[in-house]
Amino acid sequence: MSTQKSIKLSDYVEYPFLIPSIYLDFDIGTDYVVVQSSMIIKPKKKESSKLVLKGNQIKLLSISINGKELKLPEYSISDKGLIIHSPPGSEFELKIRSLIDPFRNTSLEGLYLSSGMLTTQCEAEGFRRICFHPDRPDVLSRYTVRIEADRTLYPILLSNGNEKYSGNLNSNNLRHEFIWEDPFPKPCYLFALVAGKLNSVSDTYITNTGRLIDIRIYVEKGDEKYTKHAVNSLIKAMKWDEENYGLEYDLDEYKIVAVRHFNMGAMENKGLNIFNSKLVLADSKTATDDELERIESVIAHEYFHNWTGNRITCRDWFQLSLKEGLTVFRDQSFTSDLHSKGLKRIEDVSFLRNFQFAEDKGPTSHAVKPKEYVAIDNFYTTTIYEKGAELIRMLELLLGKEKFFRGINLYIRTFDGSAATTEDFINSLIKGAYLEEKNCPFDLDKFLNWYYKSGTPKVYINQSWDSKNSILNVSFEQKIDSEKTSENTEMVIPILYSCYSREKGASPIAEDNLFILDKNKKNLKIHTLPGEKEAPVLSLFRRFSSPVVWESDLLIDDYLFLFLNDNDYFSRWDSGQYLMREILKTRLCNKANYSLEDRFINAIKQTIKSLEINDPFFLATLIAIPGFAELESLFTKVDPIRIYRESIDFQVLIGNEILQELRIISKNLLVNIDHQWPMGRGERKLLGTIWFYLSLAGDIDVQKNCVESISHSSMTISRAALGALKPLDNTLTEEASNLFYNLWKENPVVLDSWFAYEASRPHKRGINVIEKLLSHPKFDWKAPNAIRAVLGGFSKNIDLFHSLDGQGYLFMADKLIEVDKINPITASRMVKVFSKWKTYINKNKEGMYESLLKLNKANISSNTREVVELILN
Numbered sequence: 001m002s003t004q005k006s007i008k009l010s011d012y013v014e015y016p017f018l019i020p021s022i023y024l025d026f027d028i029g030t031d032y033v034v035v036q037s038s039m040i041i042k043p044k045k046k047e048s049s050k051l052v053l054k055g056n057q058i059k060l061l062s063i064s065i066n067g068k069e070l071k072l073p074e075y076s077i078s079d080k081g082l083i084i085h086s087p088p089g090s091e092f093e094l095k096i097r098s099l100i101d102p103f104r105n106t107s108l109e110g111l112y113l114s115s116g117m118l119t120t121q122c123e124a125e126g127f128r129r130i131c132f133h134p135d136r137p138d139v140l141s142r143y144t145v146r147i148e149a150d151r152t153l154y155p156i157l158l159s160n161g162n163e164k165y166s167g168n169l170n171s172n173n174l175r176h177e178f179i180w181e182d183p184f185p186k187p188c189y190l191f192a193l194v195a196g197k198l199n200s201v202s203d204t205y206i207t208n209t210g211r212l213i214d215i216r217i218y219v220e221k222g223d224e225k226y227t228k229h230a231v232n233s234l235i236k237a238m239k240w241d242e243e244n245y246g247l248e249y250d251l252d253e254y255k256i257v258a259v260r261h262f263n264m265g266a267m268e269n270k271g272l273n274i275f276n277s278k279l280v281l282a283d284s285k286t287a288t289d290d291e292l293e294r295i296e297s298v299i300a301h302e303y304f305h306n307w308t309g310n311r312i313t314c315r316d317w318f319q320l321s322l323k324e325g326l327t328v329f330r331d332q333s334f335t336s337d338l339h340s341k342g343l344k345r346i347e348d349v350s351f352l353r354n355f356q357f358a359e360d361k362g363p364t365s366h367a368v369k370p371k372e373y374v375a376i377d378n379f380y381t382t383t384i385y386e387k388g389a390e391l392i393r394m395l396e397l398l399l400g401k402e403k404f405f406r407g408i409n410l411y412i413r414t415f416d417g418s419a420a421t422t423e424d425f426i427n428s429l430i431k432g433a434y435l436e437e438k439n440c441p442f443d444l445d446k447f448l449n450w451y452y453k454s455g456t457p458k459v460y461i462n463q464s465w466d467s468k469n470s471i472l473n474v475s476f477e478q479k480i481d482s483e484k485t486s487e488n489t490e491m492v493i494p495i496l497y498s499c500y501s502r503e504k505g506a507s508p509i510a511e512d513n514l515f516i517l518d519k520n521k522k523n524l525k526i527h528t529l530p531g532e533k534e535a536p537v538l539s540l541f542r543r544f545s546s547p548v549v550w551e552s553d554l555l556i557d558d559y560l561f562l563f564l565n566d567n568d569y570f571s572r573w574d575s576g577q578y579l580m581r582e583i584l585k586t587r588l589c590n591k592a593n594y595s596l597e598d599r600f601i602n603a604i605k606q607t608i609k610s611l612e613i614n615d616p617f618f619l620a621t622l623i624a625i626p627g628f629a630e631l632e633s634l635f636t637k638v639d640p641i642r643i644y645r646e647s648i649d650f651q652v653l654i655g656n657e658i659l660q661e662l663r664i665i666s667k668n669l670l671v672n673i674d675h676q677w678p679m680g681r682g683e684r685k686l687l688g689t690i691w692f693y694l695s696l697a698g699d700i701d702v703q704k705n706c707v708e709s710i711s712h713s714s715m716t717i718s719r720a721a722l723g724a725l726k727p728l729d730n731t732l733t734e735e736a737s738n739l740f741y742n743l744w745k746e747n748p749v750v751l752d753s754w755f756a757y758e759a760s761r762p763h764k765r766g767i768n769v770i771e772k773l774l775s776h777p778k779f780d781w782k783a784p785n786a787i788r789a790v791l792g793g794f795s796k797n798i799d800l801f802h803s804l805d806g807q808g809y810l811f812m813a814d815k816l817i818e819v820d821k822i823n824p825i826t827a828s829r830m831v832k833v834f835s836k837w838k839t840y841i842n843k844n845k846e847g848m849y850e851s852l853l854k855l856n857k858a859n860i861s862s863n864t865r866e867v868v869e870l871i872l873n
């Protein structure tokens with residue numbers, strides 16, 4: 001474990017005081033900001049206890065209780081905060097005047113400057129950089145906020161809730177003030193303040209009870225034209241939550257601010273969401289279809305937090321998945337309702353396998369509900385978010401939709417206005433669904449293991465066919481696949497299955513059935529149609545019914561059958577993925593299985609014939625190879641350079657073999673590609689996939705066409721063209737990249753995608769390419785998006801990053817040490833590029849190890865140190 005002090009779940013104690021209301025006053029100057037807080041504080045118990053307030057980089061000016069100034073040693077102060085040794089035994093008012101410097105705050109936590117405007121990020125523990133406060137999510141208060149500032153520098157002054165007052169401060173009109181009031185008690189991590197020169201675009205929404213909500217999106221001047229998509233997405237989310245969860249928005253105003261310098265995606269501050277500008281500013285000219293869908297889902301995600309996160313919040317940060325897992329589940333359901341359930345499921349599973357499974361296999365693996373942490377910022381992970389969402393999805397499946405929603409309702413009614421735990425959630429859900437826990441049809445304690453255990457469970461499946469009685473006997477066995485646990489843990493694993501008669505083909509023998517694997521070993525008997533001669537083909541984990549990996553005795557023939565016939569989107573896609581993984585595995589073990597490759601290519605041809613352009617998105621998805629991280633996970637000794645080359649070779653083969661088929665359909669696609677998103681997205685996706693394969697197969701006409709398409713009015717088409725040219729080692733790629741740069745050099749959001757492209761292009765040789773990008777005049781060291789574009793792109797530049805002399809790794813380590821100095825949150829997230837070092841072949845392993853040692857010896861933040869130590873151990 002870590003050499004640093006960790007916080008433990010088992011140490012939780014209630015805060016001994018209530019703080020029902022807080023009045024915050026911000027006086028924004030040119031060099032610093034004076035913050036004055038007045039808190040009404042009530043001791044919970046008669047016995048006195050000291051009052052501990054957190055504070056980080058705040059200069060204390062004065063402190064008083066009920067109007068009487070406190071003097072040392074009545075209080076003590078350190079770099080962690082402030083302690084008042086014997087506060088009054090009954091309700092009192094604590095006033096603190098202090099000073100903060102947002103202008104030199106590069107961490108993007110607390111109050112900081114971004115492109116001339118002041119903005120905040122308080123989750124998880126940024127509020128302690130603004131004022132002295134307990135800064136824990138179980139202390140809920142009503143906030144009133146007054147902000148005053150120079151009128152011309154900061155014409156817009158925003159905080160949470162509804163506007164109470166605004167006016168000029170002195171006769172010469174230089175300064176002005178705003179007062180904001182948020183009637184809903186909230187934890188301080190949901191506090192937000194924005195001050196600056198911003199333009200806004202507004203719209204309205206009428207709720208199902210007829211209340212008028214004022215919607216406003218704030219952006220930098222000139223960006224107003226890119227806000228329509230965000231507004232539309234928000235309105236769709238508001239409606240969806242009313243229709244599906246019966247949840248209505250509660251304030252009169254809903255504001256979203258776009259910020260260029262932001263550590264993560266977005267933040268659900270009550271009534272004043274703050275967004276990374278790349279997740280707000282978009283239209284079909286500047287963003288790809290995938291990005292438009294992602295923006296729609298993140299806008300919805302932050303909106304859904306208003307109930308799952310804000311009205312009901314987390315007792316402590318160990319409960320993070322209570323709000324994040326549930327809210328991701330809600331945003332996934334939203335997208336899937338709006339677009340395609342089957343395709344959305346594939347997208348989510350692919351993400352989970354490439355990122356969450358990889359995390360769970362490595363040194364930073366942790367439970368959805370961890371027991372301890374050093375820096376909470378390091379726990380905003382795909383395990384907390386996406387695996388957390390999978391757990392809710394399993395509950396929905398186990399309970400059935402109707403009962404599930406009864407449970408959710410009870411949870412919301414019971415905990416509205418308070419701070420809850422994941423156990424509170426599960427208990428309410430079961431109680432709401434079944435009235436009594438004993439009626440629950442599965443073992444709740446075993447289900448809870450999903451929250452407490454890290455690692456991806458593995459299921460082994462074996463079949464035997466009883467031809468006499470036409471029964472397929474299937475045995476299941478579960479094991480938890482984690483380096484950290486050797487114990488024998490039983491989980492509740494819901495398995496949706498169906499099967500197909502080989503003779504009759506295409507339609508399944510039975511609809512989806514649910515089998516609950518809740519023991520280490522359990523058997524299932526499937527009765528097929530009487531007289532069935534051959535064993536049916538089993539289709540398992542339909543819709544990816546639980547987040548596990550599995551190994552079965554299905555034959556290659558079975559997978560080929562399912563790849564052509566399965567009527568479950570996920571299962572059909574997964575059969576193809578299995579076959580491609582097998583092909584790549586055998587190729588990488590130097591025993592390429594040509595007959596398998598032939599049969600698979602034929603299956604692809606058949607698929608193209610049957611699906612053609614009727615379901616272009618699905619077709620494109622079916623013929624795309626598994627993600628790189630997923631391929632890496634197939635090996636115990638990973639050779640990244642070889643995996644990359646072999647996967648390119650395999651795609652060259654596919655391209656060559658299906659040239660004719662692809663050329664024919666690509667012509668038929670063109671009629672629909674100019675439709676506005678979401679229309680035409682399938683056609684654009686398939687066209688991009690076809691371009692990729694044809695260009696890789698050396699089709700010069702396609703390559704030239706790609707260069708011409710860089711200036712296409714759809715960003716999806718333009719980026720698809722870039723993508724198709726990317727693996728090539730020729731001048732067209734350079735030409736296309738320059739064209740793209742010249743078109744977009746004044747748009748920082750779009751330009752980030754160019755930075756990522758340049759950094760990840762395989763034929764850009766030498767580390768100085770990356771160095772050049774980092775010193776490019778358009779590169780902004782303070783913008784995490786830009787850092788992630790270049791350094792993240794570089795980590796995907798397989799030859800360069802993984803070069804056997806270790807220079808790529810050392811370069812990355814040096815840059816991360818620099819990033820860490822200005823922004824620990826971004827550095828500690830990026831340092832995970834070294835997570836898998838132990839799984840690599842020796843050369844890469846040694847190189848990565850050396851770089852990790854270098855990081856470990858450097859003077860790095862405790863956030864980054866926690867991750868480096870976990871990785872090294």
Ligand code: ARG
Nearest residue numbers: 123124264266267268377380
């Ligand atoms: N609650 C935000 C969301 O998921 C994430 C913010 C996390 N930020 C951080 N610095 N840890 O929507």
Ligand code: ZN
Nearest residue numbers: 301305324327
């Ligand atoms: Zn969230």
